[in-house]
Amino acid sequence: MTSPRFDIVHFSLNRHGQPVLDDVSFYVDPGEIVCLLGPSGGGKSSLLRCLNRLTEPPPQTIYLDGQDVTAMDVLALRRRVGMVFQQVALFPGTVADNIAYGPGLQGQIVPSAEIVRLLALADLPEELTARDSQELSGGQAQRVALARALATGPAAMLLDEPTSALDPAATRNVESTMLKLRQSLGLTVLWVTHDPEQARRVADRVYLLVNGRIEDEGTPDHLFRPGSQHLTAVFAAGELGGARS
Amino acid sequence: MTGTTLLSELPRILAALFLVVLAAGVSRWQHLDLEKQMLVAVVRAFIQLTLIGYALNLIFAADNPAAILLILAVMTSIASYTSGKRGEGTPHATRVAALAITFGAALTLGLLVGLRVFTFSAQQIIPIAGMVIGNSMNVCSLVMRRMKDEIKGRQLEIETALALGATRQQAVRPHLKTALQSGMMPIVDSTKTVGLIQLPGAMTGMILAGASPLEAVQLQMIVMYMLIGAAALTGLAAAWLSYRQFFTASHQLVAA
Incomplete structure (x- = not known):
């Protein structure tokens, strides 16, 4: 499957009558890793959930390869656009059971060679196949979640703070796995993070989302270069308060 | 059955009520503050069951x-x-x-x-x-x-x-x-x-x-x-x- 392009066009979102996102527009090119960076509670996750319609977006605001996602078959959309959450929920059973879950919903049986291949994509050893899903470290669990999401053969991935519950070493491992995956599978990735250093390490381009608006954008090199006056650099230095500057 | 009235069993009901008095006594003695609720429950049960008894009597008779x-x-x-x-x-x-x-x-x-x-x-x-x-x-x-x-x-x-x-x-x-x-x-x-x-x-x-x-x-x-x-x-x-x-x-x- 060829990697798709996302277009988010004049996207606004209210929650309990309060605006969460206000006229947000941006794009993700095929095969690109784009980070949506910003302080916690800024509506980043709410936006991400609209891309695979876990939350219904307003019509004609989110396009996948030029097609309005609200007009697409929702289950096909979710198989095409995988998602990894901040908190990992592995289903009861073995690691293999978890990886086979998505294809199993369609009545497909995943051969063990394919399980091993998916584990390898997530940089996990074959021995983990028969392991109980509740007996994994945080980093392992998150990478099993990644392998599980890859099992349905998505062309794009939505990552919702996938490393914020992990220690620094596990965080780096997940990052390098994602970078490798983008190389090998050509996935289009939209990565939500509150960590500027992470955005700097993984992103091709960064959008800074503050108080529901995109306040800054560019490549990490551009945004974070020494002496940068960009708001992203201000946020990275911890000098951006909750209020709009 | 239709000939029975409530009053025919009244002595037995009153005798059973003695157990409620006993319970109220326990409540009072142990300061459970349940006496009032017990009284309400007893009166409600009497009224509800009496009404349903007569109602069912009528309905069974009519069938x-x-x-x-x-x-x-x-x-x-x-x-x-x-x-x-x-x-x-x-x-x-x-x-x-x-x-x-x-x-x-x-x-x-x-x-x-x-x-x-x-x-x-x-x-x-x-x-x-x-x-x-x-x-x-x-x-x-x-x-x-x-x-x-x-x-x-x-x-x-x-x-x-x-x-x-x-x-x-x-x-x-x-x-x-x-x-x-x-x-x-x-x-x-x-x-x-x-x-x-x-x-x-x-x-x-x-x-x-x-x-x-x-x-x-x-x-x-x-x-x-x-x-x-x-x-x-x-x-x-x-x-x-x-x-x-x-x-x-x-x-x-x-x-x-």
């Missing part, structure tokens, strides 16, 4: 199918309202309860009459319906409550499943199973131990009224089996109808 159906409708409405209250937190809880209880009770009673286990007479149908509807109400409350708790507590698992392309039904399946099990467990357990731990109400009543124990146990078997059936039908309907209140047609979890 009119329309009157029977009206009574069943009233019983179902009260059960639905009560169960709907228990199901608070589930959108349209009362509607869900009404549909589930009506479905479970109507199908069970229909089968019992259709298979000629009971006749459609006031004297048989009304007490039987009371047991079936009361039992369905309890199952419905338990299932709705557990379904809601499961969905709210397992939001992450459910949305993970949805994100992997599961339909709402696939995503909720393990939680639906848990809710149904918890709703049906009490009646299954009490059926398993019936006669070993306690003699159930219908059987006790028959024996006190002078029927032979063998007659009483036969009726009790019918009662237990019908209650299991009604529990399964009501529970299934309650679980199905209530989980759907938490999802959109586009397989999105809402209102959780």
